[in-house]
Amino acid sequence: MKIRRPTQAGSFYAGTTESLTRQIEDCFTHSLGPGEKPILQGGPRNIVGLICPHAGYAYSGPIAAHSYHRLASDGKPDIIVIFGPNHTGQGCGLAATKGAWRTPLGDVSVDEDAVDRIVRKSDVIDIDESAHAYEHSIEVQLPFLQYLYSSSFTFVPISFLMQDFESSREVGQTVAEVLEGRDVLIIASTDMTHYEPHEIAQKKDKKALSALERLDEREFHSTIESECITACGYGPVAALVSAVKLLGARKSQILCYRTSGDITGDYAAVVGYVAVAFTR
Secondary structure: OOEEOOOOEOOOEOOOHHHHHHHHHHHHHOOOOOOOOOOOOOOOOOEEEEEEOOOOHHHHHHHHHHHHHHHHOOOOOOEEEEEEEOOOOOOOOEEEOOOEEEEOOEEEEEOHHHHHHHHHHOOOOEEOHHHOOOOOOOHHHHHHHHHHHOOOOEEEEEEEOOOOHHHHHHHHHHHHHHHOOOOEEEEEEOOOOEEEOHHHHHHHHHHHHHHHHOOOHHHHHHHHHHOOOOOOOHHHHHHHHHHHHHOOOOEEEEEEEEEHHHHHOOOOOEEEEEEEEEEO
16 A cells, blocks of 8 residues: 655654654643543534644644544544645645555555545546645644544545635535545645734634635635635635535534734734534
8 A cells, every 4th residue: 555654744743653642632732722632432423524724733733623622522433534725736636645644643544435436426636646745734634633533544635726616616515425425524624814914814814704604615715715815725615615515514613713823922924723613
């Protein structure tokens, strides 16, 4: 089996098993995090979607921890799909991959049958390893999931270089149709406004997040464009909302919104981070 080796270990997150485990636990217990380590429960499995940020754990980890803390109380899904933006510009516009992904916490297998079925049904998704080779937005989600479930889960990674609304919606609908009947969780990886003053970032991001509270992916996408919001994963988010509605989601909840200024104390040019849960 082909192994995708980690490109962010020792950079975006700690590079050894012990230090990474401690770092994740620190994210959960951080003053801006949930405030406690998660306890994995059987749960009702009502969560069908999560939004998580993907900056270095020192910056966005406590905010991401809100999503994963909520997930821990909801039980373990059968399959996890992770949508992430392509920051590197490498590879095709919408790309899945196969094999396994390695982090300091172990190897996680891609559900290759699900990937094959999604690619066959879709007119826009291809299998392209190069799109994932150096991209961090999906990779940084895996250690949090491994902290909860060890490596005993499978996932489907889809990278978005192309983020227009129609393509994003098609990806979401395709994933929902292919995985209908399975206990699926979809994660969209995004950061919000980049490098604007804290108050401006908050004001802009709030407009986009209000559309998510109404489960309106079209309004979210159009608000990103009309307000010039520099969210990097707006396509993945639109795809997620399209998918989770077909999978039974009826409400969303903003679990936490912060900016990098809340972490560093520098509010002059911040990045916005949000954790959102979509539930049946």
